[in-house]
Amino acid sequence: MSGGDPLNVTNRRLFAWLDTLESLPQLTTIRLHTRLPLVIPARLDDALLTRLSQSRCHIVMVIHCNHANEIDALTAEHLQRARAAGITLLNQAVLLKGINDSVAVQTQLSQRLFSCGVLPYYLHVLDKVAGAAHFDNDERFAIELYWSLLAALPGYLVPKLVRELPNKPFKVPIDIYNDR
Numbered sequence: 001m002s003g004g005d006p007l008n009v010t011n012r013r014l015f016a017w018l019d020t021l022e023s024l025p026q027l028t029t030i031r032l033h034t035r036l037p038l039v040i041p042a043r044l045d046d047a048l049l050t051r052l053s054q055s056r057c058h059i060v061m062v063i064h065c066n067h068a069n070e071i072d073a074l075t076a077e078h079l080q081r082a083r084a085a086g087i088t089l090l091n092q093a094v095l096l097k098g099i100n101d102s103v104a105v106q107t108q109l110s111q112r113l114f115s116c117g118v119l120p121y122y123l124h125v126l127d128k129v130a131g132a133a134h135f136d137n138d139e140r141f142a143i144e145l146y147w148s149l150l151a152a153l154p155g156y157l158v159p160k161l162v163r164e165l166p167n168k169p170f171k172v173p174i175d176i177y178n179d180r
């Protein structure tokens with residue numbers, strides 16, 4: 001469930017969707033992409049976590065956190081509860097100039113996520129969308145930063161460096177050996 005925020009609906013509606021999905025025998029995994037745990041941590045309420053923990057499917061939740069400062073004590077507590085409920089927690093971030101484009105900030109982000117039971121999954125270079133140019137880093141910069149992250153963190157805390165390309169049905173890995 002993605003492309004919008006599936007946790008923006010009531011538990012009642014969400015549980016009805018889950019019932020429908022779980023009735024499809026070919027499904028083994030249900031994935032939710034959401035920023036709600038960061039903006040309204042209490043959205044991971046007991047009823048939701050209980051329902052997810054009782055699913056016959058493996059539940060994967062991908063949060064979209066760009067900076068360790070987005071995770072305060074309340075967010076951390078709810079993420080840890082989700083982890084304890086058996087949910088696989090992953091994070092995807094966007095590399096943003098002046099926000100999280102340093103080794104220190106990326107390292108803090110990975111470590112903060114891990115302390116809450118979340119593994120870094122993707123680090124995206126920015127999509128070329130109108131109005132966002134001031135957040136853009138060139139690809140060479142992103143690659144150099146990535147090499148520093150590889151040196152600074154254990155492998156499981158280094159997200160995949162990717163870019164979204166038109167007409168590609170997956171995130172394209174950035175060639176970190178390019179020109180090196």
Ligand SMILES: *Cc1c(COP(=O)(O)O)cnc(C)c1O
Pocket residue numbers: 002003033092170171
């Ligand atoms: C990338 C992405 C997906 C697909 O994720 P994969 O793990 O690459 O299959 C789904 N939803 C959102 C919002 C994404 O950004």
